[in-house]
Amino acid sequence: MNLINFLQAIGIVLFAFIFQTSLTGINRKITARIQRRRGPVWYQQFLDIFKALTKTSITHGWIYDFGVIMALGGIAATLMMVPIAGFESFPGMDNIFIITYLLAVGMLGMAMSASGSGNPWAAIGVSRALTSMLAYDIPFMLVMIGLIFKFDTASLSNFAALQQTGSIVTWNIIKYPIGGFVALISLQGMLGKKPFDNFIAPAEIASGPMVEYGGKHLGMLFILHELSTFIEVGLIVNIFFGGGPTVIAFLVKYVIVYTLTNMVSQVLARFKVDQMVMFYYKVPLALAFIQGFIIVITNSGGVLWF
Amino acid sequence: MDLSLMAILLLIGSFITYFVSRSNKKVGSYLTILITLFALMYVYILKNNIGLTYELFGVITFKVTYLGWYFSIIMATVYFSAAFFNPFWMEKFLYPSQYNLMYLLSFLGTIGLFFSNDLLTIFIFWEITVWTSTFIIPLGKSRKAGVMYFVISSIGSMGLLFTLMLMYNKVGTLEISKVFNMLANEPKLASIVFVMFILSGLTKMGIFPFHIWLPQAHGNAPNTFSPVLSGGLVKMGGFITFLSVGVFPAYEAFKDGLHIAGIPILIYIMMLLGAVSIIVGTLMAIKSEDAKKLLAYSSVANGGYILIGILLADQLGLAGGMMHMLNHAFASAASFLAIAVVAYKTNTTKISELGGMIHKMPVTYTVFLISIISLAGIPPMGGFVSKWLIIQALADKGLLLIAFAAFFGSIGSFLYVFRPLSAVFLGQVAERNENLTPPSNMMRVPMIFLAGLVLYFGVLPRGVLEIIGKIQASVGITPVELNGQAIMAVNGNLDALKVFVIFGFGFVLALLLFLAFKKPRKVDLMDTYTSAEFIYTKELYHYAHDFYAPFERLYGNHPSVEKWADQISYKVKEVGDLVNKVFFNFNPSLSILWITVLIVIIYLGGVII
Numbered sequence: 001m002n003l004i005n006f007l008q009a010i011g012i013v014l015f016a017f018i019f020q021t022s023l024t025g026i027n028r029k030i031t032a033r034i035q036r037r038r039g040p041v042w043y044q045q046f047l048d049i050f051k052a053l054t055k056t057s058i059t060h061g062w063i064y065d066f067g068v069i070m071a072l073g074g075i076a077a078t079l080m081m082v083p084i085a086g087f088e089s090f091p092g093m094d095n096i097f098i099i100t101y102l103l104a105v106g107m108l109g110m111a112m113s114a115s116g117s118g119n120p121w122a123a124i125g126v127s128r129a130l131t132s133m134l135a136y137d138i139p140f141m142l143v144m145i146g147l148i149f150k151f152d153t154a155s156l157s158n159f160a161a162l163q164q165t166g167s168i169v170t171w172n173i174i175k176y177p178i179g180g181f182v183a184l185i186s187l188q189g190m191l192g193k194k195p196f197d198n199f200i201a202p203a204e205i206a207s208g209p210m211v212e213y214g215g216k217h218l219g220m221l222f223i224l225h226e227l228s229t230f231i232e233v234g235l236i237v238n239i240f241f242g243g244g245p246t247v248i249a250f251l252v253k254y255v256i257v258y259t260l261t262n263m264v265s266q267v268l269a270r271f272k273v274d275q276m277v278m279f280y281y282k283v284p285l286a287l288a289f290i291q292g293f294i295i296v297i298t299n300s301g302g303v304l305w306f
Numbered sequence: 307m308d309l310s311l312m313a314i315l316l317l318i319g320s321f322i323t324y325f326v327s328r329s330n331k332k333v334g335s336y337l338t339i340l341i342t343l344f345a346l347m348y349v350y351i352l353k354n355n356i357g358l359t360y361e362l363f364g365v366i367t368f369k370v371t372y373l374g375w376y377f378s379i380i381m382a383t384v385y386f387s388a389a390f391f392n393p394f395w396m397e398k399f400l401y402p403s404q405y406n407l408m409y410l411l412s413f414l415g416t417i418g419l420f421f422s423n424d425l426l427t428i429f430i431f432w433e434i435t436v437w438t439s440t441f442i443i444p445l446g447k448s449r450k451a452g453v454m455y456f457v458i459s460s461i462g463s464m465g466l467l468f469t470l471m472l473m474y475n476k477v478g479t480l481e482i483s484k485v486f487n488m489l490a491n492e493p494k495l496a497s498i499v500f501v502m503f504i505l506s507g508l509t510k511m512g513i514f515p516f517h518i519w520l521p522q523a524h525g526n527a528p529n530t531f532s533p534v535l536s537g538g539l540v541k542m543g544g545f546i547t548f549l550s551v552g553v554f555p556a557y558e559a560f561k562d563g564l565h566i567a568g569i570p571i572l573i574y575i576m577m578l579l580g581a582v583s584i585i586v587g588t589l590m591a592i593k594s595e596d597a598k599k600l601l602a603y604s605s606v607a608n609g610g611y612i613l614i615g616i617l618l619a620d621q622l623g624l625a626g627g628m629m630h631m632l633n634h635a636f637a638s639a640a641s642f643l644a645i646a647v648v649a650y651k652t653n654t655t656k657i658s659e660l661g662g663m664i665h666k667m668p669v670t671y672t673v674f675l676i677s678i679i680s681l682a683g684i685p686p687m688g689g690f691v692s693k694w695l696i697i698q699a700l701a702d703k704g705l706l707l708i709a710f711a712a713f714f715g716s717i718g719s720f721l722y723v724f725r726p727l728s729a730v731f732l733g734q735v736a737e738r739n740e741n742l743t744p745p746s747n748m749m750r751v752p753m754i755f756l757a758g759l760v761l762y763f764g765v766l767p768r769g770v771l772e773i774i775g776k777i778q779a780s781v782g783i784t785p786v787e788l789n790g791q792a793i794m795a796v797n798g799n800l801d802a803l804k805v806f807v808i809f810g811f812g813f814v815l816a817l818l819l820f821l822a823f824k825k826p827r828k829v830d831l832m833d834t835y836t837s838a839e840f841i842y843t844k845e846l847y848h849y850a851h852d853f854y855a856p857f858e859r860l861y862g863n864h865p866s867v868e869k870w871a872d873q874i875s876y877k878v879k880e881v882g883d884l885v886n887k888v889f890f891n892f893n894p895s896l897s898i899l900w901i902t903v904l905i906v907i908i909y910l911g912g913v914i915i
Binding site: 010217 | 567662664665668671675679682683684685686690694697698700701702703704706709710713714717718720721724727728729732733734796797798799800801804805807808809811812813814815816817819820823824826827828829831832833834835837847848849853854856857859860
């Protein structure tokens with residue numbers, strides 16, 4: 001690790017922020033069209049973030065500030081490890097488990113800060129967010145176990161590279177459609193899109209964890225949201241859609257996956273949190289097990305018992 | 307440096323402590339700190355004596371091995387750190403001098419166990435620890451907890467005793483390596499010995515269905531002893547488990563039997579028990595209303611990880627399991643100590659009665675935060691490195707069911723570690739806790755020490771893994787591969803130091819962004835958005851009770867081992883009552899009847915034979 005790596009890492013974070021924020025703006029427009037509105041301009045999201053950052057804000061104690069910094073820091077650090085079209089700012093750090101667990105540092109920071117505000121709405125929101133995490137993460141991780149067993153690697157760039165040997169047929173979403181389907185449903189939960197948005201639930205629990213934030217704290221959390229979206233969609237694109245031989249290919253796939261997720265979100269209603277857990281543990285988990293067993297059994301020559 | 311000398315010194319020291327405590331309990335409790343510190347240093351120096359054997363009283367034989375040294379260092383560190391809390395609890399105990407004696411004797415028992423060279427020594431020291439800790443637990447909140455602990459421990463003791471007698475009959479010697487090597491060619495005998503021997507490990511580690519003693523004992527033991535129970539004594543189970551797959555040639559003995567995904571069926575079943583422990587421990591921890599019980603259930607879950615890791619007995623899994631033992635010992639001791647501080651100041655460990663402790667004791671909060679991040683296996687703490695190793699091993703072998711439990715426990719731990727963090731330390735401060743004084747520095751020292759270790763092993767795991775590598779090499783397993791600070795696994799590498807540096811870099815960036823904009827205005831905790839309600843009672847404004855209510859409802863009607871055990875104890879009591887009524891009646895004529903019947907039987911028996 002030298003200075004170049006760190007500069008590249010800052011570059012990656014800035015790029016991801018600008019790209020995803022623009023994409024969010026465009027998707028706000030798409031959402032509006034689905035709902036037959038005109039919608040805001042595409043750069044509205046930038047305006048919102050910068051306006052929030054420059055306003056005065058309140059604090060409820062040191063943990064309230066520290067949590068926000070830890071959250072944004074953790075998410076930014078995670079983002080620096082995600083390979084984009086084969087490019088890594090810190091080579092060799094793109095292990096899937098490191099990324100998913102480091103992502104949790106950011107989440108924990110945000111949860112801590114929200115609870116530190118002393119507002120019960122925030123605590124309820126965090127409790128729902130963590131419960132949702134228990135629902136959507138496990139089917140996804142099980143699918144990943146199957147794939148790691150198959151390809152003998154847990155590195156995202158290796159996953160992407162293995163799929164770039166041939167045409168679209170080598171993509172994991174085509175080769176392992178059940179697993180790919182599970183991952184897409186999990187992505188819907190990871191991004192907090194409907195029907196799995198119960199932890200934000202604006203009209204119900206006053207935006208949950210976000211309830212107390214304003215000013216620069218809120219601005220930083222907006223940035224955090226854009227960065228974590230980039231990480232999660234980036235994971236799916238790298239693992240199931242062949243990453244990208246070129247940056248353009250990567251970004252095109254990224255735009256398609258994200259926009260599809262958003263469009264699905266606009267036509268569905270919200271699950272209650274226990275309904276969400278039951279759903280994930282019935283359908284995606286069963287499918288994940290089926291996919292996993294297919295991979296393990298075929299790989300060991302059709303023999304599991306001997 | 308003589309190990310037998312140390313054992314004798316510890317024994318003498320504990321009795322001196324007892325008599326000193328009789329006259330002055332404060333001085334006695336300080337002696338426990340000094341003696342454990344002495345033992346910690348003594349054990350550390352023993353590293354130079356690897357391979358030497360010692361004898362005591364002609365029956366007890368010790369051998370200094372890397373395995374024993376590793377376990378003893380963990381144990382001595384935990385005992386030493388928890389001893390700092392003893393002076394504060396001397397006023398609260400009914401029998402303080404007895405506590406000090408038992409504290410040191412149980413420590414002696416663990417150290418002796420880890421250096422045992424034969425099965426008899428294992429049994430003797432095992433029993434010393436069980437008996438002494440049985441007398442400490444009732445000094446806390448509940449006598450029943452002590453009984454439960456003893457009953458479940460006895461199941462393990464019986465397993466151990468059975469192995470000992472069986473092997474002495476068969477082989478004629480009790481030396482561990484000789485006894486176990488002989489079993490490699492006798493799969494049938496090996497499977498009996500394997501099950502009986504590992505049984506003692508399972509009971510001690512609190513593996514399902516023996517997990518019921520942990521929440522009872524950890525939750526009700528004195529606040530100073532809970533860290534030792536969870537961080538220390540449970541690890542004796544890990545030691546036994548290691549012996550039963552590392553030294554005991556389990557994989558070799560069962561190589562012709564049924565295998566599942568390359569694992570012999572008997573070992574696979576044990577792993578499944580570990581997986582069930584992870585799930586049960588996690589679910590029960592999520593719904594615990596008491597902070598100490600919550601941590602106890604988390605010990606059940608983490609015991610599952612340790613069991614699975616060690617039973618894999620390969621390059622990665624074993625290293626992960628062994629390292630998880632160390633990480634869990636320190637993290638769980640630190641978190642129990644943090645809760646002990648809270649309990650010392652507020653006299654309660656019920657989550658819903660606390661809140662906002664961060665404003666009264668920020669250091670304790672930071673320690674608790676670091677240790678529970680490690681318990682949950684989140685970087686950059688030690689727990690992450692070891693869980694990563696275990697999950698890599700599971701992915702490599704394609705053990706889907708076990709991997710499911712591992713992930714469930716991992717994500718589920720975010721839920722249960724966040725609960726005390728949020729409801730005990732964050733949120734509103736209750737009126738009655740407004741005037742708490744900060745804890746004394748003597749309490750802070752061991753907590754900061756343990757939290758520092760947790761962080762250190764998360765950033766620089768090489769030192770520990772090198773020792774584990776030596777342990778692996780000593781039992782013929784390929785040592786875990788290291789390259790600088792990086793761990794080289796089959797499916798990818800983990801450089802914990804780099805992860806830490808990158809995380810720190812991200813943190814600095816976020817900090818700069820935070821500082822670049824206007825300074826925020828400080829407002830009171832009650833000055834929040836309330837949906838236009840007016841609330842002036844702080845307790846009402848603290849979300850702590852039924853934290854995960856929607857999720858808990860999903861498994862509210864779960865079957866429970868506790869109820870089943872209660873039913874069994876009820877039946878046993880009924881049978882006992884019947885026996886009492888029929889044979890030991892107050893009515894003398896009934897006794898005369900039985901005596902007559904007995905004489906007749908004996909007489910007839912004599913005639914017939």
